Amino acid sequence: MADAAVSTGLIAKPADWGAESPSARTLRRLLRRKGALLGLLVIALFVAVAVLAPLIAPYDPTAQTWTAVRKPPSLAHWLGTDDVGRDILSRVMFGARASLLAGVVSVAIAIAIGLPAGMLAGYLGGFIDALLSRMTDAMLACPFLILAIALAAFLGPSLTNAMIAIGISTTPIFVRLTRGQVMAVKVEDYVEAARAVGNPHWRIVLVHVLPNILPTLIVQATLSMAGAIIAEAALSFLGLGQQPPAPSWGSMLNSAQRFLVTSLGWRCGRGSRSS
Amino acid sequence: MLTFLGRRLLQVVPTLFFVSIIIFSLQQLLPGDPALIMAGEDRDPQVIAQIRQQYHLDRPLHVQYVYWIRGVLSGNLGESMRIKQPVLELIRDKLPVTIQLASMAIVIALLIGVSAGVVSAVKKDTVWDYGANVFALWGISTPNFWLGIMLIFLFSVKLGWLPASGYVRLGEDWRASLAATIMPAFVLGNAIAGVLMRHTRSAMLQVLDSDYVRTARAKGLLERSVILKHAMRNALTPVITLGAIEFGTLLSGAVLTEQIFSIPGFGKLIVDAVFNRDYAVVQGVVLVTATTYIVLNLIADVAYIMVNPRLRS
Numbered sequence: 001m002a003d004a005a006v007s008t009g010l011i012a013k014p015a016d017w018g019a020e021s022p023s024a025r026t027l028r029r030l031l032r033r034k035g036a037l038l039g040l041l042v043i044a045l046f047v048a049v050a051v052l053a054p055l056i057a058p059y060d061p062t063a064q065t066w067t068a069v070r071k072p073p074s075l076a077h078w079l080g081t082d083d084v085g086r087d088i089l090s091r092v093m094f095g096a097r098a099s100l101l102a103g104v105v106s107v108a109i110a111i112a113i114g115l116p117a118g119m120l121a122g123y124l125g126g127f128i129d130a131l132l133s134r135m136t137d138a139m140l141a142c143p144f145l146i147l148a149i150a151l152a153a154f155l156g157p158s159l160t161n162a163m164i165a166i167g168i169s170t171t172p173i174f175v176r177l178t179r180g181q182v183m184a185v186k187v188e189d190y191v192e193a194a195r196a197v198g199n200p201h202w203r204i205v206l207v208h209v210l211p212n213i214l215p216t217l218i219v220q221a222t223l224s225m226a227g228a229i230i231a232e233a234a235l236s237f238l239g240l241g242q243q244p245p246a247p248s249w250g251s252m253l254n255s256a257q258r259f260l261v262t263s264l265g266w267r268c269g270r271g272s273r274s275s
Numbered sequence: 276m277l278t279f280l281g282r283r284l285l286q287v288v289p290t291l292f293f294v295s296i297i298i299f300s301l302q303q304l305l306p307g308d309p310a311l312i313m314a315g316e317d318r319d320p321q322v323i324a325q326i327r328q329q330y331h332l333d334r335p336l337h338v339q340y341v342y343w344i345r346g347v348l349s350g351n352l353g354e355s356m357r358i359k360q361p362v363l364e365l366i367r368d369k370l371p372v373t374i375q376l377a378s379m380a381i382v383i384a385l386l387i388g389v390s391a392g393v394v395s396a397v398k399k400d401t402v403w404d405y406g407a408n409v410f411a412l413w414g415i416s417t418p419n420f421w422l423g424i425m426l427i428f429l430f431s432v433k434l435g436w437l438p439a440s441g442y443v444r445l446g447e448d449w450r451a452s453l454a455a456t457i458m459p460a461f462v463l464g465n466a467i468a469g470v471l472m473r474h475t476r477s478a479m480l481q482v483l484d485s486d487y488v489r490t491a492r493a494k495g496l497l498e499r500s501v502i503l504k505h506a507m508r509n510a511l512t513p514v515i516t517l518g519a520i521e522f523g524t525l526l527s528g529a530v531l532t533e534q535i536f537s538i539p540g541f542g543k544l545i546v547d548a549v550f551n552r553d554y555a556v557v558q559g560v561v562l563v564t565a566t567t568y569i570v571l572n573l574i575a576d577v578a579y580i581m582v583n584p585r586l587r588s
Contacts (some may be wrong), residue, residue: 137286137291141572142565145527146545150561153549154304230418234531235418237544253420 030173041097050096057088061094068107083255091247098241098248102232103225109167110174110224115217117171118178123186123205132175139172147229152240159232159248162241164233170224177220188212278329284577287569294565295347298558299340317462347562354554355508355548362559365544370563372540375445375500376460377525381518383464384471387515392475396510397502398485407472412468419528423462423535440537459536463528467521474517478510512579519575526564 020028030036049056058078065085073080073092079088121132139147151165185191186209235241236250244251310326312317327333329340344354352362395407431439437458443451482488483506491505492498530542537543541560548556 134289135293137290138297138565141290141294141569142297143524143527143568145530146561146564149530149545149549150298150301152556153303153557154301154554226416233418234420237531238534238549240549250420253424256424259457 001086009031034115046096047100049093052092053093053097057087057090058089058095059089061086062164063087063245066262069232074232075123077195080250086245088252091252092249095242095247095249095252098159098227099232099247102159102166102241103229106166106232107168107221108227110170111217111221112172113168114174115178118179119209120183121204122179122182123201123209124182128178133179136172136175136179139169140176142169144169144227145231145234148235149238152235157243159236159242159246160196161233165235166228167239169231170228173220173224174217177216178213183208183217185212280577287573290564290569294562294569295344296340298562298565299343301558301561302554303336309373332336350521352559352562353493355553357548357551357553357558362555365556366541366559366563369539369541369544371522372442372444373526373529373542376456376463376529376533377458377522378461379456379466380525381522383461384467384521387464387519388468389475389561390540392472392514393502393507393510395478396479399454407476411469411472414465414467414472417465419462419466419531420535422435422465423459423532424463426458429533441536442538442540455536456538458530459538462535464526466528467518468522470521470568471514471517471522475510475514478513479506482510488588516575516579519571519578521547522568522571526568529583 013175030040033129036113041161063086065081068077068081071077077087079092082088082091103235117132121129121273142150148162148165148169151168152162155161155165191204191208191231194204199208232241233248237254238265239251239254240247242251283436310323310330313462314326331339334342350363351413354361354368355365358365390554391407391410398404426438430437438455442455444453483502488501488506491501496505528540529540529546532538533540533542534546545557545560547553548560
């Protein structure tokens with residue numbers, strides 16, 4: 001009927017009707033939104049800097065030069081040098097690796113634990129749901145950073161342990177979100193239909209429920225990634241994340257604080273990147 | 276109301292039970308034998324055996340838990356290995372400092388967040404609105420430790436107006452105490468102000484669109500009185516309860532902020548404990564924080580019902 005309406009000229013046929021693929025449509029929508037495009041560019045730039053750090057960093061981030069200690073920005077060192085003569089620009093570039101890695105790995109850990117747990121709770125209900133929900137409540141009752149600090153403290157200070165700690169602390173959000181989504185989706189007609197034709201539970205969950213709850217989880221994952229990056233910087237700032245001499249934005253900020261009186265360019269350069 | 280309160284209280288019990296399990300299991304994460312760690316340099320087998328017996332480390336895990344929870348329930352959170360002082364005493368000593376900081380931060384956050392939220396809702400789609408939104412985004416995405424360092428640089432190093440670090444008790448000299456805590460309180464408050472602003476804005480927009488505000492305007496009331504007396508009062512209910520929930524952010528933020536400004540509060544206690552491997556203190560702090568957070572959430576829920584008559588029945 002719609003086609004008939006178009007052919008008779010009742011509805012104007014859009015130029016891209018039927019010809020556009022989903023990815024092309026996404027791209028077109030993205031190009032129309034200036035804010036989203038700008039955000040994408042900034043993220044792309046950060047990822048490129050992190051990935052290409054060994055190629056584009058002007059110096060070795062751990063190489064110390066005792067002749068150039070705490071120098072202000074110059075042509076040789078664009079952001080100056082730190083207290084043991086390391087190039088700050090190179091350290092900021094390599095530090096981006098720790099931050100992005102922490103963001104991705106922590107959220108991956110959180111999803112790996114939270115998604116199956118949430119699906120179990122939401123799909124099965126009953127005792128399992130009550131048990132998992134109370135455990136989630138208990139984890140949510142501990143403020144995120146304090147739980148991460150406590151976990152990192154007991155696991156021992158290192159970037160890997162910091163990522164595990166942040167990942168575990170982020171898990172309850174995913175359990176709760178997945179549970180809620182699964183509970184909403186599992187009563188839909190198409191799930192009912194899948195059950196009626198005799199699909200086993202695992203197939204219903206993986207093929208019919210999971211794809212329909214993914215969009216919400218992806219949004220939460222991006223939000224959590226931002227939180228994880230800040231949490232990594234915070235743990236490194238406290239000395240519980242990336243260990244020296246490997247660079248990380250948080251630990252750089254921490255060591256810079258001791259020389260607060262002497263040079264400004266130094267902190268602004270890296271602090272604004274942490275934000 | 277009473278049934279709700281009873282049901283809500285009943286929910287708290289299992290949550291607290293699982294919190295205690297999480298905190299107890301933290302010590303199981305320790306790599307190696309805790310008795311060996313506690314014995315320190317002195318690896319005398321007799322000392323290790325004695326420590327095992329004293330802390331019931333030679334018993335099965337669930338028995339250890341029962342011993343531990345029995346101690347916690349009777350107010351014994353263990354002893355700090357470093358300063359040889361009961362953990363409860365340490366917490367009692369440090370908590371008031373953080374409470375002072377947190378209260379100041381909440382006041383600052385409410386002052387900035389609520390006024391910015393109201394202005395941006397009333398002047399929707401104007402420069403004021405955009406400005407307030409940019410401010411909220413800035414507040415949410417600025418890490419405490421960066422803002423803290425920048426403030427120290429500006430107000431202590433460059434201008435010399437405020438002390439860069441340290442703490443004076445409110446009772447000793449209130450002026451010095453306020454001077455020492457205003458910067459960290461602002462750092463903490465700033466992080467929440469953005470969230471409060473966003474919520475105030477959306478609540479205000481909703482209320483300003485409602486029938487009773489239209490009636491108030493139709494009666495010919497002054498716009499100021501419509502906004503302050505009719506709209507804001509109703510819009511603030513969710514915001515105030517949100518304040519209680521944001522307390523968790525405040526405590527997390529306090530850990531970093533107290534570290535930067537060298538304020539001997541709750542946050543500094545946990546950080547120092549982490550570095551001195553003073554695990555009993557870490558556990559104690561997490562336990563007290565989580566319990567406070569649960570109780571505050573409970574109060575927030577009850578307060579929400581009390582101020583909203585429609586939910587009371």
